[in-house]
Amino acid sequence: MLHLNKLTKQYATGDMALKSVELEIPKGQVVALIGPSGAGKSTLIRCINRLVEPTSGSVILNGKELTKLGSGALRQARRRMGMIFQEYALVERLTVMENVLSGRLGYVGFWRSFLRKYPQSDVDEAFRLLERVGLDHMADKRADELSGGQRQRVGIARALIQDPELLLVDEPTASLDPKTSRQIMRLICELCAERNLAAIINIHDVALAQMFVQRVIGLRFGEVVYDGPPDQLKPDILTEIYGEEDWEATIEAIDEDDEAEQGAVA
Amino acid sequence: MAVSINKNGQKIWAVRDRNAQLTRWFVYFVTVAVIMYCWQTISEATTWFFVLDAPRIAGDIGGRAMPPKWSYINELWKPLWDTINIATIGTVLSLIIAVPVAFMAARNTTPHQKLCRAPALLIIVSSRSINSLIWALLLVAIIGPGIFAGTIAIALRSIGFCAKLLYEAIEEIDEKQVEAITATGASRWQVMAYAIVPQIMPSFAGISVFRWDINIRESTVLGLVGAGGIGLQMQSSLNVLAWPQVSLILLVIFAAVILSEMVSAKVRAAII
Numbered sequence: 251m252l253h254l255n256k257l258t259k260q261y262a263t264g265d266m267a268l269k270s271v272e273l274e275i276p277k278g279q280v281v282a283l284i285g286p287s288g289a290g291k292s293t294l295i296r297c298i299n300r301l302v303e304p305t306s307g308s309v310i311l312n313g314k315e316l317t318k319l320g321s322g323a324l325r326q327a328r329r330r331m332g333m334i335f336q337e338y339a340l341v342e343r344l345t346v347m348e349n350v351l352s353g354r355l356g357y358v359g360f361w362r363s364f365l366r367k368y369p370q371s372d373v374d375e376a377f378r379l380l381e382r383v384g385l386d387h388m389a390d391k392r393a394d395e396l397s398g399g400q401r402q403r404v405g406i407a408r409a410l411i412q413d414p415e416l417l418l419v420d421e422p423t424a425s426l427d428p429k430t431s432r433q434i435m436r437l438i439c440e441l442c443a444e445r446n447l448a449a450i451i452n453i454h455d456v457a458l459a460q461m462f463v464q465r466v467i468g469l470r471f472g473e474v475v476y477d478g479p480p481d482q483l484k485p486d487i488l489t490e491i492y493g494e495e496d497w498e499a500t501i502e503a504i505d506e507d508d509e510a511e512q513g514a515v516a
Numbered sequence: 517m518a519v520s521i522n523k524n525g526q527k528i529w530a531v532r533d534r535n536a537q538l539t540r541w542f543v544y545f546v547t548v549a550v551i552m553y554c555w556q557t558i559s560e561a562t563t564w565f566f567v568l569d570a571p572r573i574a575g576d577i578g579g580r581a582m583p584p585k586w587s588y589i590n591e592l593w594k595p596l597w598d599t600i601n602i603a604t605i606g607t608v609l610s611l612i613i614a615v616p617v618a619f620m621a622a623r624n625t626t627p628h629q630k631l632c633r634a635p636a637l638l639i640i641v642s643s644r645s646i647n648s649l650i651w652a653l654l655l656v657a658i659i660g661p662g663i664f665a666g667t668i669a670i671a672l673r674s675i676g677f678c679a680k681l682l683y684e685a686i687e688e689i690d691e692k693q694v695e696a697i698t699a700t701g702a703s704r705w706q707v708m709a710y711a712i713v714p715q716i717m718p719s720f721a722g723i724s725v726f727r728w729d730i731n732i733r734e735s736t737v738l739g740l741v742g743a744g745g746i747g748l749q750m751q752s753s754l755n756v757l758a759w760p761q762v763s764l765i766l767l768v769i770f771a772a773v774i775l776s777e778m779v780s781a782k783v784r785a786a787i788i
Contacts, residue, residue, distance in 0.1 A: 301695055328701035339696035343714040352710050356701025363702075364709050405696075412700055 251277040251448055252298070252416055257307035259293050259472075267293040269472040270307065277415070278446040280439055282459035282480070285469035286492050291452040294469065295418040298450070299331045300324060311416065329356035332409025334438070336421035338401040340393040340408075347389040349404050350376045353411035372411070379407040383437065399430035403437070410441060417442065417449035424454060431455065435462045456483065577759060584767060585760035592749060592768055598663050599745035600772070602738065603731035606670025611724055614675050618682035624694075625686055625712065636679070643676030648734045652743035666743035670731050677730075678723055685719035686712065721787040725780035732776040736769045 254273040260266050267290040275281055283291050296302035298309050300316065309316040316327050332353070340349045354372045355363055362368065368376075380386045383403040393401060402422060409417060419438060423431035435451075439462045442449050453459045459466060460480040468476030468483075468491040476487050485497035518533030532540065619625045621636035651669035659665050689712060697711035739747020746765060753761040 299699055301699060325701040325703060328699060331699070333696065333699040335692060335696055337692060339692040341693050341697070341711060341714050342690075343717065344710070348710075352697060352702070353700050355697065355703075355706045355710065360703060360705050360709070363706055408696075408700070418699075 251275060251312055253310040254294075254298070255308045255310065257294070257297055257309060258305050259290070259297055259302060260305045267472050268297065268304070271469075271472070271474055273467070273474065273477075275416075275448050275450065277448055278442070279465060280442050280449045280451065280463045281465045281467055282463040283450055283452045283467050283469060284454070284456055284459055284491060287454075289469040289491075290472040291469055292420055293472075295333075295420055295450055295452060298416075298418060299328050299333065325356055329412055330415050332412045332414035332417045334402070334405050334409050334417065334419040334422050336424045338398070338405045338425075340401055340404055342392075342394040344393060345389070346380070346385065346391050346393060346396070346404050347376060349393050350380060350407045350411055353408040356412065375411055376407070379410055382441075383407050398426050399434065402426065402430075402434050406434075406437060406441065410445070414447060417447055417451075419449055419451040421452050421454065423458065431458060432461070439463070456488065581759035581763035583760065584764035585758075586764065588761050588764050589768070592746065592765065595739070595744075595746040595749050596768060596772060599735045599739075599747075600732065602663055602666040602670055602735040602743075602745050603728060603776075606667045606735070607674055607724065607728040607731050609667070609671035610674035610678055610727070613671075614678035614682060615720075617675065617679040618686060619708075621679060621683040622686035624689070624691070625708070636683075640676040640679050640683075643672055643674075644680065645676075646673065648673035649737060649741060652738045653741045656742045661742035661744070663744035666735060666738040666745055669738060669743055670735055673734070674727050674731060678727055681723045682716065682720060685716045685723075689715040718787055722784050725783045729773075729776045729780045733769075733773055736772070 252273075252275040254271055257268055257271045257273075258266070259268040271290075271294065283294065285291050293302055297304040298311075298316070300309075300319075304317055307317070311327065311330070314327065316324070319327055341352065344352070348366065351366075351368050351372060352363075354368060358368060358372070377386060377389070380389055383406055385400060385403050385407070388396065388400065388404075393404060396404065405422075417438070422434055422438060426434060435458055438449065438451070441447070451459070451463065460483060463480060466476065466478065466480045466483060467474055468487065470491050475490050476483070488497040489495065518530050518536070520528050520530075520533070522528050617636045617639055620627070620632040621640060623633070626633040626636070648669050651672050652666055655665040655669050659668070693715065694707060694711040697707050702710065735745050735747075736750075737747045739745040739749065740751050742748070746769065750762065750765050753765065
C-alpha cells in the first residue's frame, strides 16, 4: 500500500537524514520504527506526508506518487494520512471537540470550518471517536485542561476522523508515564486492527514496541539496518542499531512484562 | 568566562579574563566622562536664576489653580467624549490595518520575504517613527482641524505599534500546532484560522487594550494642535492663564486615564 523508493533527505546544513530508504508496507500492518535520536525517524515520517520535502526518491501511496503532487492534490493526499505527535500538538486554546473536528479540515471549506459549521455526520463521527477513546464527557473542555494521556487520546481521535488509510505516529508515548504509554500504544494498535489501518510508529521504547507491533524497522544514520519481526531483535541487532550496550536486561524485561501483562488480562 | 591555572597548578575561574575586565573599566570611565561633559554643557546653557526661582513660581501657579473651577466641568463633557471616541475609533481603524500587516511581516506567515515582508516592515517603521502629535499637525493641515484629523492621526501612529507587537507574537507561536493542522490536509487559510489565530488571540487582545489605553492619553493632547478633543480646552485655558480651569482639565484627564487602565486590566484578565 505504501512504498518508499530510494527516499533521500539532505537538509540545508548538509546532514543526510535519510539515505535512499526502501520500504514497503502492506495494508493494515503496524510497523515500529526504532533507532537512536538523530537516526532520521521523524524525518522519515514527515517526508511521507511532505511536512518535510524529500530531496529525492519517491513515496507511493496506493499507486499515487506523492512527491510530485501540487499543493491542492497534496492536501487531498494528506487527508488519508493521519498523524499523531509526541507532545500531542493539539491547539491548546481550542476545545476538545474543535481539536477533533480539525481533522476534517481537509474535507470542509474555509467558511464552514471558520464558523465551526461542520456537517452533522462529522460531528456524529467526532462523538463516536471521543467515546471510543474514552473522552466523550470532555468534548467541551479546553485542550490545555487535559492530562497528557487524555491529550494524546484527543490527538488519536483527530487523526482517525480524517478517515485515513495510514497513520504516521511520531513518538506517541515519549511524554507519558509507563502505564499511560502502554494504554496509548494498545489503543493505537487496537484501532489500527479495527479499521485495518497501516501505521508507522516512531518509538524509543524498544520493549514497548516489541509488545505491540508485528514488524520492527531499525534505522541508523538514515539507513534501514533491521527489518523483521519483533522477537528477532537480539542484542547484536540492537547493538547495530543503537551502538554498544548491555541489551540483555532490556530484552528480559520485555519477557517478564509480557507474562505479567498476560497474567493481568487472564 | 575565563579559566586559568595559577602557579600551584590550581584551576582559577573568573567571570571575565583580565582584558575583558580592563575593557569594561575603560567603558565605565568613558561613560562617566561623557555624562560629566554633557552636564557641563547643559549647565552653561541654563539660566540658573530661573531654575532657582522655579519652586516659588510653581507654588504661585499651584496657588492660583486651587481650587479647580468645578462649574467648568459642564463644558468638558463633550470634549472628553470626543477624546474617548478619537482613541477608540483610532485604535479600531489601526487594528484593521495592523492585522494584515503583521501577518505579512512575520517570518513564518509572510507570503513572500521581499515582496511582502519588506513593505510591511517599512509601514511599521514609518508609522512608529512619527509621533501622533506630528501626524495630527500634518493632518490638520491636510484635512482641516477637528476630530477626524485626530482619529486618523491616532490610527496612523498605532498601526506600527500594534503590527510590530502582533508580528512578534506570530513569530513566537508553537510551530507543532501548525504542523499538526497542516498534516490534516488543511488549506493555508484554515491553518491560519485553526493553528495560528487561537495562539495569538491573547496577545491580540492584550495589544489592543494596551494601545487603546495609550491612545486615551495621546488623544488628550491632540487638541493642542487643533485635532479635536479635550486638548483644545486645555490650550485655550492656558492661553488666558485660567489656572483653575487647567487644574480641572488635568483632574478630568487623570480620571479618564485611570478608568481606561481599569477597563484594559479587566479585559486582559477576561481573555487570557
